[in-house]
Amino acid sequence: METTRFAADQQELGDRAAKRAKLLEFAWVGLNEQTFVAVKPDGVHRRLVGEIIRRFERKGFRLAGMKLLQPSDTLLKEHYWELRDKPFFGRLIRYMSSGPVVAMVWQGLDVVKTARRMLGETNPADSLPGTIRGDFCVEVARNVVHGSDSVQSARKEISLWFRQHELVCWEDNSQRWIYD
Numbered sequence: 001m002e003t004t005r006f007a008a009d010q011q012e013l014g015d016r017a018a019k020r021a022k023l024l025e026f027a028w029v030g031l032n033e034q035t036f037v038a039v040k041p042d043g044v045h046r047r048l049v050g051e052i053i054r055r056f057e058r059k060g061f062r063l064a065g066m067k068l069l070q071p072s073d074t075l076l077k078e079h080y081w082e083l084r085d086k087p088f089f090g091r092l093i094r095y096m097s098s099g100p101v102v103a104m105v106w107q108g109l110d111v112v113k114t115a116r117r118m119l120g121e122t123n124p125a126d127s128l129p130g131t132i133r134g135d136f137c138v139e140v141a142r143n144v145v146h147g148s149d150s151v152q153s154a155r156k157e158i159s160l161w162f163r164q165h166e167l168v169c170w171e172d173n174s175q176r177w178i179y180d
Helices: 002-025 042-046 049-059 074-077 089-096 111-119 131-138 151-161
Strands: 032-041 063-071 101-107 145-147
Touching: 032 049, 032 111, 032 151, 042 049, 042 101, 049 063, 049 101, 049 111, 049 131, 063 151, 074 089, 101 111, 111 131, 111 145
Parallel strands: none
Antiparallel strands: 032 101, 032 145, 063 101
């Protein structure tokens, strides 16, 4: 009896691993596209994390990973590598390391493009009301949130901020009510 139970448990683990591998195989395509979103220190201090999560959930996106951390200068310099020659680079690194950051991975159809629209323009003065930056930001140096600007950036940023085992692959039963 013990052997049968053990075999059944092993089969269930194997089935789950196969299902996870299949989901990961289709990552970055269609409903499995992922993006990186980070609530910056000003957003955390202003207690906007819940509101930002609420907006993504209401849109129908699925949370695949989230953590609160105090990012190191090394992590931030790698994340913002493309901006290293800009005059504001040092201030950006100091600002981003000045408090906790909530790093998240969101998943869904066209999530990279849609998330950027939901966030609004980098400069809050150019952001429409109804966007996160349009509703909560006044100046570009304190614009509450970061979001990947392309699928390629999302891949890079997710791998920088998260290890593979920190991302959860799960089936969302509400998908049939969101997608045709």
